[in-house]
Amino acid sequence: MQEKVRINYWSVTPEEMLEAVHSNVNGLAAEEAAVRLKQHGQNTLRKQKKDTQLRAFLSQFKNPIILILIVATGISAATGEWIDAMIILAIVLASATLSFYQEYTAGNVIAELRAKVQAKSVVLRDGKPIEIASKEVVPGDIIKLSTGSLIVADGLILDSSNLFVNQSILTGESQPSEKKPDKVREDASLEERTNCVYTGTSVQSGNATMLVVETGASTEFGQISDKLSLRPPETEFERGVRRFGYLLTEIMLVLTLVVFAINVIMNRPAIEALLFSVALAVGITPQLLPAIISITLSKGSRIMAKEGVIVRRLTAIENFGSMDILCTDKTGTLTEGSIRLDGAADVSGQPSDEVFRLAYLNASLQTGMANTLDEAISASKDVDISAVKKQGEIPFDFNRERLSVIVQEDGQCIMIVKGALNSILAICTRVEIAGAESAMDEQIRSGIQQHYEEWSGQGIRIIAVAQKMVPMQEKYTVEDEKEMVLMGFLLLFDHPKADVSQTILDLARKGVSLRIITGDNKLIALHTAEAVGLKVTGVLTGSELMKLSDEALWAKIEATTVFAEVDPNQKERIILALKKKNHVVGYMGDGINDVPALHAADVSLSVDNAVDVAKESADFVLMEKNLEVLSRGIVMGRTTFANTLKYIQVTTSANFGNMFSMAGASLFLPFLPLLPKQILLINFLSDFPAITIANDSVDKETVEKPLRWDIHFIRDFMFVFGLVSSVFDYLTFALLFIGFDAKHGLFQSSWFTFSVLTELLVLLVMRTHKRFYMSKPAPLLLYSSIVVGIITLLIPYLPFHQYLGIEPIQPLLLLSLFLILGLYVIVTEVAKYYFYKAKAQPETKKVRR
Numbered sequence: 001m002q003e004k005v006r007i008n009y010w011s012v013t014p015e016e017m018l019e020a021v022h023s024n025v026n027g028l029a030a031e032e033a034a035v036r037l038k039q040h041g042q043n044t045l046r047k048q049k050k051d052t053q054l055r056a057f058l059s060q061f062k063n064p065i066i067l068i069l070i071v072a073t074g075i076s077a078a079t080g081e082w083i084d085a086m087i088i089l090a091i092v093l094a095s096a097t098l099s100f101y102q103e104y105t106a107g108n109v110i111a112e113l114r115a116k117v118q119a120k121s122v123v124l125r126d127g128k129p130i131e132i133a134s135k136e137v138v139p140g141d142i143i144k145l146s147t148g149s150l151i152v153a154d155g156l157i158l159d160s161s162n163l164f165v166n167q168s169i170l171t172g173e174s175q176p177s178e179k180k181p182d183k184v185r186e187d188a189s190l191e192e193r194t195n196c197v198y199t200g201t202s203v204q205s206g207n208a209t210m211l212v213v214e215t216g217a218s219t220e221f222g223q224i225s226d227k228l229s230l231r232p233p234e235t236e237f238e239r240g241v242r243r244f245g246y247l248l249t250e251i252m253l254v255l256t257l258v259v260f261a262i263n264v265i266m267n268r269p270a271i272e273a274l275l276f277s278v279a280l281a282v283g284i285t286p287q288l289l290p291a292i293i294s295i296t297l298s299k300g301s302r303i304m305a306k307e308g309v310i311v312r313r314l315t316a317i318e319n320f321g322s323m324d325i326l327c328t329d330k331t332g333t334l335t336e337g338s339i340r341l342d343g344a345a346d347v348s349g350q351p352s353d354e355v356f357r358l359a360y361l362n363a364s365l366q367t368g369m370a371n372t373l374d375e376a377i378s379a380s381k382d383v384d385i386s387a388v389k390k391q392g393e394i395p396f397d398f399n400r401e402r403l404s405v406i407v408q409e410d411g412q413c414i415m416i417v418k419g420a421l422n423s424i425l426a427i428c429t430r431v432e433i434a435g436a437e438s439a440m441d442e443q444i445r446s447g448i449q450q451h452y453e454e455w456s457g458q459g460i461r462i463i464a465v466a467q468k469m470v471p472m473q474e475k476y477t478v479e480d481e482k483e484m485v486l487m488g489f490l491l492l493f494d495h496p497k498a499d500v501s502q503t504i505l506d507l508a509r510k511g512v513s514l515r516i517i518t519g520d521n522k523l524i525a526l527h528t529a530e531a532v533g534l535k536v537t538g539v540l541t542g543s544e545l546m547k548l549s550d551e552a553l554w555a556k557i558e559a560t561t562v563f564a565e566v567d568p569n570q571k572e573r574i575i576l577a578l579k580k581k582n583h584v585v586g587y588m589g590d591g592i593n594d595v596p597a598l599h600a601a602d603v604s605l606s607v608d609n610a611v612d613v614a615k616e617s618a619d620f621v622l623m624e625k626n627l628e629v630l631s632r633g634i635v636m637g638r639t640t641f642a643n644t645l646k647y648i649q650v651t652t653s654a655n656f657g658n659m660f661s662m663a664g665a666s667l668f669l670p671f672l673p674l675l676p677k678q679i680l681l682i683n684f685l686s687d688f689p690a691i692t693i694a695n696d697s698v699d700k701e702t703v704e705k706p707l708r709w710d711i712h713f714i715r716d717f718m719f720v721f722g723l724v725s726s727v728f729d730y731l732t733f734a735l736l737f738i739g740f741d742a743k744h745g746l747f748q749s750s751w752f753t754f755s756v757l758t759e760l761l762v763l764l765v766m767r768t769h770k771r772f773y774m775s776k777p778a779p780l781l782l783y784s785s786i787v788v789g790i791i792t793l794l795i796p797y798l799p800f801h802q803y804l805g806i807e808p809i810q811p812l813l814l815l816s817l818f819l820i821l822g823l824y825v826i827v828t829e830v831a832k833y834y835f836y837k838a839k840a841q842p843e844t845k846k847v848r849r
Contacts (some may be wrong), residue, residue, distance in 0.1 A: 003321055007020060008090050008186050008216035008276065009155075009156050009196070009213045009821040010156065010183075010184050010186075010188060010193040010195055010196045011069035011184060011185060011188070012183065013183055013187035014156060014158045014181055014211065014756040015154050015815055017211055017213070018158075018211060018489040021139055021140040021211070021213065021313065022140060023141075023142070023211065025124075025142065025158065025209075026124055026126075026127035026142070027123060027124025027125050027126070027127060027141060027142040028124075028125060028138070028140050028141060028142075029125070029126055030125050031176055033125060033136075033141065035135055036138035036139060036140060037138050037384050040138055040139060040215055040216065041216060042135045042136070042213040042216065043134060043135045043136065043137045043138070043152060043153060043216050043316060044135055044201075044217075045214055045216065045217060045219075045222045046223065054364065056321075057097070057678070065157045065508055067740040069350050073502050080840060081689065082219075082414060088093070095289070113231060118133065119133070119134040119135075119150060119152060119421075119615075119616060120133060120134060120136045121133075121137055121143055121152055122143065122144040123137065123141045123142060123143050123144070124141075124142040124143075124144070129143075129144060130442065134150075134152040137152055137153050137212055137215055137737070138212065138215060138224070139153075139212050139213060139214065139215060140211075140212060141211075141212040142158070142209060142210070142211060142262065143155070143209070143210050143211075143212060144208075144209055145163070145197070145203050145207060145209070145210060145367050146203060146206075146207040146369050146395075147203055147204070147205050147207070147369035147396060147592055148202070148203060148369055148591065148592040148613055148614065149202065149203040149395065149613070150200075150616050151165070151197045151198060151199060151200070151201045151202060151203070151210075152199060152786060153212040153213075153214065153215045153219060154196065154197070154198050154199055154210050154212075154213055154215075154218075154219040154220055154221075155196065155197060155200055155210040155212045155213045155214070156181075156195060156196055156210065156211045156213060157179050157180065157181045157196065157197065157208055157209075157210055158181055158208075158209045158210060158211055159181055159193050159208065159209050160179055160180055160181060160206060160207070160208035160209075160467050161206050161207050161208070161392075161393055161394070161395055162178075162179050162202065162205065162206040162394050162395050162397075162478065163178065163179045163180070163205075163206035163207065163208045163369075163393045164177065164179070164203070164204040164205045164206055164397065164452070165177050165179050165197055165201050165202065165203055165204060166201060166203075166204045167197075167198060167201040168202060169200045169221070170190060170198055170201065170220060170221065171191050172201065174660070176204040176205070176365075177191070177194065179194055179195065179196075179197060179208065179428050180194055180195060181195055182194065182195050183195065183211050184295050185377075190220065192217045196217065197210055197223040198220050198221060199214075199219040199220065200221040201223065202595075202613040203592075203613075204396060204397065204400070204592065205396070205399070206368070206370045206395045206397065207367060207369075207395050215414065220346070225693070238323075238708075240710075241709075241710030243711050244648070244711055244714060244715075245713070247715060248377045248652070250515065251425055251569075251656070252281045254645035255280060255281070255659065255660070255663055256277045256278065256280060256281045258663070259277045259663045259666060260271075260273055260274060260276075260277035262666070262667055263276065263277070263666060264733055266666065266667075268672075269817055271521065272676075276674075276675075276676050276679075277667065277671055278676070279453070279676035279677075279679040279680055280662060280663060281442070282667060282677065285294060287616075288406070288746075289418055289476075292327055293644055295645050295691070295694035295695075296640045296644050297311075297314045297315070297317055297640060298314075299640070299641070299694060299695060300317045300636050300637065301314060301317065302642035303636050303726070304317075304620075304633050304636050304637075307629055307632045307633060307636070308622060308623040308624050308626070308629045309620050309621075309622055309623070309629060309630075309632075309633045309636075310608075310621045310622075311619070311620055312618060312619055312620060312621060313619040313620075315672075316603060316604075316619035317636075317637050317640050317641075318637070318640065318641050318644070318709075319584060319602045319603050319619075319637075320603050320619075320620070320633060320634060320636075320637030320638075321634070321637035321638035321639075321640060321641035321642070321660060321703075321706070321707045321708050322584040322602070322641065322645045322707055322708050322709070323393075323512060323585070323586045323602065323603050323634065323637075323706060323708040324511055324512055324513065324583055324584055324585045325512065325513055325514075325576060325578055325583045325584070325585050326507065326512055326513075326514055326515070326585075326587075326588070326630070327514075327515040327517050327571075327574065327578070327585060327586065327587045327588070327597070327601070328515075328516065328517070328518075328587070328588040328589075328627075329512070329516070329517060329518050329519075329588070329589065330494075330516055330518050330520070330525065330528045330529075331372075331494060332530045332590075332607075332625040333500075333588060333625055333626075333627055334494060334496060334497065334516070334528055334529075334534075334627075335494040335496050335497060335499050335528065335810065336494060336495045336496075336497055337372065337451040337494065337625060338372070338376075338494070338495075339372045339373060339375075339376040339381040339461075339492050339493070339494050340461060340492065340493050340494070340495075340755060341376045341377060341490060341491070341492055342374060342490045342491040342493050343490075344359065344419075344465075344488060344489070344490050344491070345431070345451075345486070345489050345491060346434070346442065346487065346488040346489075347431045347432070347447075347448065347486055347488055348433050348434070348447070349451050352487075352488050353459060353629075354487065354488075354769070355465050355487050355488035355489065355490070356377075356380070356381075356490075356837070357383055358416050358418075358465050358487060359377050359416075359418055359463070359465050360377055360378065360380075360385070361383075361385060361388060361405065361407055361416055361489050362403065362404075362405045362416045362417070362418050362465070363377040363378050363418075364377075364383075364385060364409065365385075365388075365390045365393070365405045366395070366396075366403055366405050367393065368393070368395035368403065369395070369396060369398055371396075373463065376492060377490070379599065380663065380828060387409065387410075388407050388408070389407065389408040389409075390405065390406070390407055390408075391407055391408050391413055391472065392405075392473075392474075392476045393405050393406065393476075394476055394477065394478060394480070394481065396419070396570060396590065398567070398591075398593045399750025400419070400423060400478060400481075401419050401420040401422075401423040402417055402418065402419025402420065402423045402427075403417070403418060403419060404416065404417045404476070404480075404481055406470060408472070412469060413469065413470050413471065413472045414469060414470070415467060415468055415469075415470045415476070415480065415484075416465070416466075416467050417465070417466045417467070417481060417484060418463055418464065418465045418466075418490070419463065419464065420464070421448075421452060421462050421463075421464045423464075423476040424464035424465070424466050424484070424486065425445075425448070425464065426487040427466070427481050427482050427483075427484045428440060428466050428483075428484045428485065429483050429484070429485075429504075430483075430484075430485045430486070431444055431485065431486040431487075432485050432486070434666055437485060440486065445537040449530075449658070450509055451489070451831050452521075455491060456521050456522075456523035456527070457523050457527060458526045458527065459493060459494075459524055459527035459528060459531065460491050460492065460493050460524070461491075461492040461493070461494070461520060461524055462489050462490070462491065462492075463489065463490040463492065464486065464488075464489055464490075464531060465486075465487045465488055465489065466484035466485055466486050466487055467484065467485055467487055468483060468484050468485050496528060496531040496532050497532070498602055499628065500532045500627060501533035503531050503627040503628045503631055504532060504533060504534055504627070505533070506630055506631050507630075507634075510631065510634055510703070510705070510706075511704070511705040512634060512704045512705055512706070514534060514561075514588075515560070515561060515562075515563065515574075515578075516528070516529060516534070516561065516562045516563065516564075517563045517566060517571050517574055517587075517597070518562075518563070518564055518565075518566070519564075519565065519566060519567070519593070520564060520565070521564060522539060522541055522562075522563055522565060524564075525562050526539065526564075526573070527703075529561065529562055534561065535561065535766070536807075537559050537561050537562045538556065538559045538560035538561055538562075538706070539559070539560065539561070539562045539563075539564065539565050540556065540560050540562075540564075540565070541564050541565045541566075542563075542565040542566040542567055542570050543565065545563070545566065545570050545573070545849075546570075547575075550577070551706075553573070553577045553579055554577055554581060556582075557574070557577040557578055557580075558578075558581055567593075568593040568594070568595070568596050568597070570784055571587075571589075571593075571594065571596060571597035572596035572597045572600045573600070574597075575587055575597050575601050576600050579600070579602065580598065580613035582658040584603070584706065584708070585601050585602050585603070586601055586602065586603035586604075586605060586743075587600070587601035587603070587604055588605040588606070588607075588622075588625075589604075589606060589610075589614055590606050590607045590610035590614050590615075591614060592613055592614065592627070594606075594613055595613055595617050596616055598614060598617040598618055603619055604617060604618045604619045604620070605618055605619070605620045605621075605622060605630070606618035606620070606621055606622070607621065607622045607623075607624070607625045608621055608622065608624075620633070627821060634705050636704040637804045638701055638702070639698045642698045642703065642707060642709045643693050643694055643695075643696055643698065645707070645709075645714075646693055646696065646766075646767055647690060647693045647694075647719070648714060649714060649717045649766065650690075650693075650762060650763050650766045650767065651690055652687075652714070652717075652718045652722075653717055653718045653720075653721035653722045653725065653762070653766070654686075654721075654722075654725060654758065654762045654763070655683075655758045656718050656719070656722035657721065657723065657725025657726045657729065658682070658723070658725060658727075658729065658755050658758075658759070659724035660722060660726050661673075661725070661726045661729035661730060661733075661831055662674055662679070663834070664726075664730075665733055667730075668745070669733075669737070669747075670744075671744035671747070671748075672734075672748075673747070673748065673751060674748055674751060674752060674755075675748060675805045677804060677805065678748060678804065678805060678806070679754050679806065681752070682752065682755050682756050682759070685788050685791065685792060686763075686766040686788070688784050688788050689760060689763055689781055689785040689788055690763065690785040692778065692780040692781040692784050693763075693767070693781065695778050695780055695781075696767060696777060696778045696781050697775075697776060697777065697778050699768055699769065699770060699775055702769070713839060716835075718838075720831065720835055721762070721828065721835075722764065723829065724824075724827060724828055724831050725758065725762070725824075726829075728758070728820060728824045728827070729751075729754075729755075730822070731820060732750075732751060732754050732817070732820055733751075735816055735817075735820065736750055736813075739816070740813055740816075742813075743805075745805065745807045746807060746809070746813075748805060748807075748816060749806040749807045749808075749809055750809055750813060752792075752795075752806060752820070753793065753795075753796070753814075753817065754817050754820070756788070756789075756792040757789060757792060757821055758821065758824060759816075760785045760788060760789050761821060761824070761825055762828065763781075763785065764777060764781075764782075764785060765825055765829060765832070766828070766832065767781075769836050771829060772825075772829065796808045796809055
């Protein structure tokens with residue numbers, strides 16, 4: 001069994017370190033790896049504390065209002081009112097159980113879905129490269145790294161080729177750090193350990209082999225992770241819920257304190273007044289909101305998973321529903337993503353087998369990042385390269401935009417470089433045409449530019465190929481990429497998807513506009529946009545962006561549809577500019593060059609075959625890079641958002657109205673309008689249909705436009721419809737107190753029944769913008785409302801009714817209550833019509849700060 005390494009591994013040679021961890025360059029045997037996994041545990045930052053059922057249940061009582069209620073109930077029991085105390089306690093426990101069950105089951109669903117998208121690493125086991133879950137990496141493993149790899153353990157570089165690592169998460173340094181297998185001094189700081197890589201960092205360019213020394217909590221990142229704020233930025237929805245919580249808390253505190261003080265002044269028993277005031281606070285609080293959010297999000301994530309969208313960050317579903325701009329590259333999204341090699345041409349534009357052969361050698365022998373370009377070259381036709389020996393490699397990176405492979409052939413050493421046209425032209429001083437070399441002059445450059453524009457206008461992507469003789473040496477660097485001979489070009493084409501035009505129209509109907517952000521040249525981007533039916537209102541290139549100030553970019557950004565020839569940092573700048581104009585921006589990317597934009601976007605999307613660091617940066621991972629899948633995901637996101645808002649709006653307005661009415665009634669009635677246990681029972685009974693809102697159907701019109709969190713809208717909704725509710729409450733008070741001369745028992749029984757029925761009816765009326773009978777609720781919502789309504793009407797006649805302080809209601813009074821309920825529904829419908837009509841007036845768009 002391997003013992004814990006205690007040496008400063010950066011200060012010893014790779015050979016010494018391999019011996020220290022009892023490993024070798026061929027990696028661990030599978031059996032040994034299993035033993036070490038058991039010994040060291042899974043490679044996770046901290047041991048995941050999965051909530052036990054008991055802990056999850058107890059978390060339902062964290063609400064200070066509930067704790068105050070329980071304490072007050074205990075005091076009530078101590079003073080002899082133990083039956084009331086037991087009833088109140090039973091209702092509180094039943095409500096907590098309902099909320100716990102829904103949240104806990106939702107959490108299990110979410111955990112299962114997240115397990116489908118987990119980080120992977122390529123390790124050597126028994127001398128062969130295999131892909132395993134990163135959490136199964138153990139000390140002594142040998143890991144292969146390439147551009148885009150997310151580094152999942154701390155370790156030592158055994159060999160590397162132009163390896164640059166982004167380790168800003170540990171050092172704060174934005175520039176990538178070059179890593180080499182050189183020994184450094186023992187007292188070197190983390191930044192100076194150029195032979196080590198660390199968990200949480202990522203490969204910016206190059207490739208390498210690393211020896212794993214530390215995993216999990218023993219890594220540098222693991223040791224500081226508890227001290228770091230690892231919580232992701234708040235989504236717009238989370239921020240809105242938090243602010244709304246503050247608003248409710250303020251209302252609740254004022255209402256509770258005022259009612260308690262007045263009841264004490266009126267010489268009512270202090271404990272009874274406290275219980276009544278706290279019960280009012282409980283009544284106005286949407287206690288099921290955490291459960292509703294959990295249920296809607298878990299249901300949404302489950303349905304989205306069936307549609308091929310795996311949710312990595314659950315709360316981002318709400319932002320998905322708010323998204324009104326989607327930014328994406330064209331490859332694989334607007335096009336088929338399967339690049340086809342249309343041919344190889346020399347500098348004069350004539351077909352050339354030699355250019356293809358050089359490109360084939362470069363693509364076949366490179367060992368860096370796998371990509372569709374090299375796959376297209378290798379799949380085009382076979383070339384016998386058995387007589388060629390690879391001498392070296394300078395891996396691709398997004399700054400150079402080229403890849404070099406050095407080979408030995410016929411006793412000569414040749415560097416073959418392929419990449420973006422401008423990148424290759426920058427290192428070429430000569431050209432070869434028809435077997436003859438010549439200097440690259442302005443006439444030749446002009447001819448190249450003419451070919452470039454002609455091919456690009458047809459949607460053909462151009463990759464340049466160059467070569468030169470080089471001396472044989474052990475290592476080659478980017479400094480060797482100079483004085484090259486331009487040989488010719490590869491012509492590649494990626495067909496637009498057949499159905500993407502319809503999907504773009506569908507997104508537009510849903511209020512989501514598309515932006516193309518690509519590194520390809522302007523002509524190819526415009527050709528693709530035209531081919532898929534995207535209306536181009538403006539184009540900006542990377543060089544033009546560079547000249548624009550932030551203010552100038554903000555002025556142009558909304559009118560620009562296509563951004564071409566942009567670098568990774570410019571992608572991020574585009575996203576931030578769109579957000580500045582108050583848009584909720586989505587970005588789809590799958591490469592390391594997309595990571596800054598993925599971090600900046602409100603909704604970040606990647607695909608299952610993306611590089612690790614892009615996938616880890618995304619809120620959503622698509623099993624298939626397809627806009628149609630996204631379109632369906634947007635509908636699901638909006639449905640989830642709509643049902644959550646529906647619960648908040650309906651319950652807070654109904655609760656606010658009822659609680660405000662009770663608070664007011666308690667001031668002029670000679671008795672409490674409802675007993676604390678009756679208030680809690682109303683809350684409990686209304687919870688059953690309310691919790692089914694998570695699975696409610698949503699009107700088609702609701703999901704046809706982006707949904708935004710608007711605390712002012714919710715506040716106005718609560719006050720307007722709470723006021724409507726209170727008007728009918730006071731009408732009921734007048735009926736009971738004046739019309740029927742109801743004493744406290746009958747008064748409380750009648751208003752208990754009326755309050756539950758109004759909450760059920762307002763739920764069915766307010767769940768839709770339409771007239772309630774024109775929108776069909778989900779069966780579970782309808783049936784649960786009917787069942788709770790029947791139970792409410794039966795309670796006054798059940799054997800235990802006296803323990804609840806409820807007595808039978810005479811038929812004429814019950815009929816009168818039904819008439820008021822009917823009038824209440826009509827007035828609410830009218831108020832709803834005018835409320836939404838007023839809110840539909842266009843508002844001035846605010847700039848995001």
